[in-house]
Amino acid sequence: MTTLAQITLENEMDLILAYKKSMRTAELLGLTLSTQTAFSTAVSEVCREVIDKAQGGTATLGATANEGRFFFTAIITCEAGEYFNKSSDGIEYARKLVPILEIAATEEKLNITLKLSIPRSTRIDQRQVSAVKMRLEQEGPISAYEEVKLRNSELLRLNQQKELALLTANYLNEQKTEFLSIAAHELNTPLTVLRSYAELALRMDDGQSDRLTQMLTKIHRQSGKVVALVKQLLDISKLETGVIVYDKEATDWKTFQEQVAQDLQMAVPNHQLFMAEPATADVLVDRIRIEQVLNNVVGNAAKYSDKHANIHVSTMVVDGQLVISISDKGIGMSTQTIENIFQKFYRSDDTIRKYSGLGMGLYVASRIVTDHGGTITVASVEGDGSTFNIHLPLLN
Ligand code: ADP
Numbered sequence: 001m002t003t004l005a006q007i008t009l010e011n012e013m014d015l016i017l018a019y020k021k022s023m024r025t026a027e028l029l030g031l032t033l034s035t036q037t038a039f040s041t042a043v044s045e046v047c048r049e050v051i052d053k054a055q056g057g058t059a060t061l062g063a064t065a066n067e068g069r070f071f072f073t074a075i076i077t078c079e080a081g082e083y084f085n086k087s088s089d090g091i092e093y094a095r096k097l098v099p100i101l102e103i104a105a106t107e108e109k110l111n112i113t114l115k116l117s118i119p120r121s122t123r124i125d126q127r128q129v130s131a132v133k134m135r136l137e138q139e140g141p142i143s144a145y146e147e148v149k150l151r152n153s154e155l156l157r158l159n160q161q162k163e164l165a166l167l168t169a170n171y172l173n174e175q176k177t178e179f180l181s182i183a184a185h186e187l188n189t190p191l192t193v194l195r196s197y198a199e200l201a202l203r204m205d206d207g208q209s210d211r212l213t214q215m216l217t218k219i220h221r222q223s224g225k226v227v228a229l230v231k232q233l234l235d236i237s238k239l240e241t242g243v244i245v246y247d248k249e250a251t252d253w254k255t256f257q258e259q260v261a262q263d264l265q266m267a268v269p270n271h272q273l274f275m276a277e278p279a280t281a282d283v284l285v286d287r288i289r290i291e292q293v294l295n296n297v298v299g300n301a302a303k304y305s306d307k308h309a310n311i312h313v314s315t316m317v318v319d320g321q322l323v324i325s326i327s328d329k330g331i332g333m334s335t336q337t338i339e340n341i342f343q344k345f346y347r348s349d350d351t352i353r354k355y356s357g358l359g360m361g362l363y364v365a366s367r368i369v370t371d372h373g374g375t376i377t378v379a380s381v382e383g384d385g386s387t388f389n390i391h392l393p394l395l396n
Contacts, residue, residue: 001062001073002129004136008153009047009057009076013145018059019044020142022074025061028132029072030122039116042094042101043074046112049090054078054110063129064115070124071100074114080105084112181237187230195223232360236344239367246286246371250395253315253322254278260291267295268302268311276314281322282395289368290392293376296361297326297388303355305330305385321374321391329385338380342366 005021007014022040031039043059050057057078064073084091084103091112095101100115118124141147198220205213238244257278265273294313301311305328312327333341337348347359362376369376373393380386 001060001064001075002126002133003060003062004129004133005061007047007059007061008149009051009059009078011051014051015044015047017143017146017149018047021059022061024139024142025132025136026072028135029063029070029118029124029129031072031116031118035116038097039072039074039114042097042114043076045090045094045097046074046076046101046114049084049088050076050078050112053083053088054081063118063124063132065126069120070118070129072116072118076112076114078110080108080110083110177237177240180233181241184230184233184237188227188234191223191227191230195220195227198223229358229360232358232364235364236360239364244367244371246289248284248286248372251283251285251287253281253283256285256287256290257315260294263291264294264298264313267299270307271302271305272308272310273298274310274312276312279315279317279322281315281317283322283392284395285372285392286368290372293365293368293390294324294326296365297390300361301326301328301330301386301388303357304328304351317394320394322394324390324392325387326390327385327387332382332384332386333378333380334382338378341378342376 004025007018019040022043023036026036026039047059060075062073064071098114098116102113104111141150202216202220205216261275309329315324340346341362344363345359366376369390375391377389
């Protein structure tokens with residue numbers, strides 16, 4: 001069958017649409033007005049039954065050829081079911097209007113076929129059927145209702161496409177997380193061993209050869225950087241799979257800051273870290289994780305500013321929160337960078353070219369802070385430096 005038009009049957013309005021489409025198709029196929037009317041009425045009667053009893057289906061209008069004769073055909077399809085076993089007024093009425101009405105059932109579908117032989121006098125052939133098809137396509141929707149319906153089905157199609165794209169993206173994301181987790185675990189053990197041996201070798205080094213000491217120091221420092229990166233990768237995979245476990249303890253901030261101050265300064269040996277008198281506050285934190293956050297933000301302050309530049313750390317209590325401010329006088333950031341820095345793997349175009357890194361630190365840091373019920377924000381001026389503010393709720 002050459003399909004000329006198709007209507008999905010959902011409600012009363014579709015009956016009118018099926019009727020109008022049948023009329024127009026029959027007209028283009030050269031049928032007389034009375035035949036057009038009889039056939040279209042039969043089609044809409046069957047459609048009514050399908051909507052009422054089978055809760056919807058589709059009506060397909062087309063032309064079929066059989067032994068050189070052409071038939072105007074309508075196939076109304078719905079889900080299989082015993083809808084028309086007992087006498088059905090609509091079907092019986094339609095049967096009186098068209099010469100052929102057949103009901104055929106498969107396991108899934110029920111097809112009601114209405115057929116009408118197109119008189120030879122119309123001289124219809126396959127070429128003309130194709131021309132009718134084109135004409136109908138060019139004419140487009142027959143009514144405002146059909147236009148809306150077509151738009152809706154297009155929107156539905158786009159929506160389905162989007163859903164599929166989303167499912168694919170989610171699947172790929174899961175695959176990536178799994179890969180990340182496996183790779184990080186596989187790298188972690190040999191790297192930690194490597195770093196430990198470098199440390200041991202440095203301790204055993206008797207200082208006889210400056211060159212050897214230099215080489216061991218380099219191996220130690222560089223392996224330390226890779227170990228830190230792999231730890232970040234492990235953190236990301238833990239965050240993704242939701243298995244990061246916090247060991248939160250009531251903490252006196254003043255004591256804690258004094259304890260970590262020296263390590264923070266050692267982490268940025270080429271910069272001067274000024275730590276103001278810590279605020280007196282009690283917080284509930286996983287100390288190791290919060291130290292990791294401080295390390296990351298202070299590390300960035302050093303990385304993105306000139307050697308020997310100053311970095312300031314200050315704390316205060318504002319509105320029931322401890323606010324830790326870390327300021328640098330470094331390269332600063334554009335508004336676009338500010339909007340994105342806490343996103344996973346985000347790095348600004350400028351930094352990609354000039355500084356090494358993976359764009360994981362701030363993502364992990366912000367997740368840790370949010371998991372403590374806090375927030376992390378940034379204020380920055382390009383070329384003039386940045387200030388990160390970490391807000392942590394006070395322990396009541
Ligand atoms: P990485 O430093 O490995 O790129 P981060 O997640 O720590 O990853 O930082 C993300 C991005 O935020 C950096 O690439 C950089 O563009 C910007 N950024 C972070 N801290 C600063 C800072 N103190 N000054 C300027 N830019 C910064």
